[in-house]
Amino acid sequence: MWQEETNQLKRSFKFKNFVDAFAFMTKVAFAAEKMNHHPNWSNVYNQVDIILTTHDANNTVTEKDRALAKIIDEIYGN
Numbered sequence: 001m002w003q004e005e006t007n008q009l010k011r012s013f014k015f016k017n018f019v020d021a022f023a024f025m026t027k028v029a030f031a032a033e034k035m036n037h038h039p040n041w042s043n044v045y046n047q048v049d050i051i052l053t054t055h056d057a058n059n060t061v062t063e064k065d066r067a068l069a070k071i072i073d074e075i076y077g078n
Helices: 018-035 063-076
Strands: 003-005 008-014 040-044 047-052
Touching: 008 063, 018 040, 018 047, 018 063, 047 063
Parallel strands: none
Antiparallel strands: 003 008, 008 047, 040 047
16 A cells, blocks of 8 residues: 655555566556656565655655556556
C-alpha cells in the first residue's frame, strides 16, 4: 500500500527473486517513460522501493504521482 509522507508517495514491492524484481522495474520504466514522469527507486535483490514526487511542482505529490502509482499497482498485480 502506498504511504504518503513528507510530500512523497512511497511503497516497497517484494518478489521471488532478482529477475522478477528487474522485470517489474522494466515494465514500470516503460510506463513512466510514456508518461514522462519518472520514479525515484532502488532495488536490492528481490525488493524494489519506489518514491514518487513531482519535481516541477516543488517536490510535492500531484495527480501525476497518483496516476503512476495506480499503473505501478496494476503492473504489480493488485
